[in-house]
Amino acid sequence: MRVLFVGDVVGDIGVQAIATYLPPLKKSYHPQVTIVNGENAAQGRGIKAPQFKALLHAGADIITLGNHAWDKYEVQALLQQNDNLLRPANYPGEQTPGQGMVIKRVNEQQLAVINLQGRALMNPLDDPFRTVDRLLAQIPATANVLIDFHAETTSEKTAFAYYVDGRVGAVLGTHTHVQTNDARILPKGTAFVTDVGMTGSYDGVLGVKVANSIQRFVTQRPTKYEVDDHGRPQINYCLLDLAAHNQIQVGQINPDHPFTN
Template identity: 50%
Template sequence: MQFLFLGDIVGERGMELVSEYLPRLKHDFKPQVTIVNGENVTKTGRGISHKLFKQLMTAGADVVTLGNHAWNNAEIFDFIADTPQLVRPLNYPGDQVPGKGYSILNVNGVQVAVVNLQGRVFMELTDDPFRSLDKLLQEPQLQAVSVIFVDVHAETTSEKKALALYFDGRVTAMIGTHTHVQTTDAQILPRGTAFLTDAGMTGPAEGVIGMTYESVINKFLTARPTRFAVQQAGSGVVSGCLVSVDAKTGLAKRIRPLLISKEHPYQTL
């Protein structure tokens, strides 16, 4: 079994790149499960709409994960409860959070769970991601699931690696998102969990992590509140990874980073 994952899709440029490259990637690599992080897909780079969610599904996504910008577009409250393929962070606090923190798919008779976690270091206050995932893994609906893919949306490398090692052998893959910069540490951990600190982003390659450099530099120079604008012009980047899985054991066999940019033209791996 193979998973294809694309990191944070940013703005209109990110949506264009998904429409262009995701069908090609699915044709070439034939993944059984395709997951994309869609928390930045609106024009402002914050949140998701129903129209954009449907566009991601049409392009080839099976599940769309979110993160700290999940609620930035209020329209999400109108449809997330009826959209099991849209997964918000599992560890959002409270008992009345709309939507779910995981989605379960039946893939050729194999039960697959896609989970979204959010980190706490330098992020908004959430419940403990360690205990939240521990609790989920003990729930009856997860007992028949043999393959568990986790998108951990977090700021620090240490928190992501600690989560991956804590759940090593209990989840199939722990793939980081949020920083928009792909790391070079793709690995299979000792007990069989695939790990990558950050999958990177899919969107405008110029600017600063998808935003116009002028707005970001102004923030650093003045230390004043600044509204960041999504970069529109220039080249793009597609970032993510491919994870090969033993469906019987639920453990990963191989993880391969995926990067398409002006410096790294598309080619099959």
């Protein structure tokens, strides 16, 4: 099963980058399932209906979220109405809107997509390690499993990947917005990359305006971050082949790495 996964979409420029580049990427790679992390799609924090619909229209099959999942109030209704929009499964409480896992049938195969959030330097959610044990027990043994692990620290991402090594097809790290150069197959067969990277402005600082970020570091005072919606676009992605021998390949499109068919 071939899966295309696109890293964190940030702001209108990120949504536009998806509209521009996702269709030709799908034409080039022919994925059976396309997953997009859209947790920063609405003004850099959360997602709303227009962004959700735009990502689907561009070719996303499943959209995952992260620590900004609840930043737009209307996301609660979106989560309850759409099983292809996932929030982290380890949010506490039995009445949390939406779902953190979906099982999609692809021809004669099944793909389970799980969205989880780390806890190191993040909000204190339920334990993602115990949560994944519970979720994996609910998934048919023949299904392929892909996890979007939305976390801050490389150590937690790597430890988690080793924890599920051999039990899932892939663990893809998101949240830190910089694509890492460590895509690999772990000893028991799980495909892993610490961070897929982001989709948005190539000229900002992790998607926000440079001046805002510099001011924060220079003054050490709170600064309102604004999405850099007028920079040059970039898209970071990961291509997976989930089979008996999993394969992983990361890619990027930006001014220094232009798209070629």
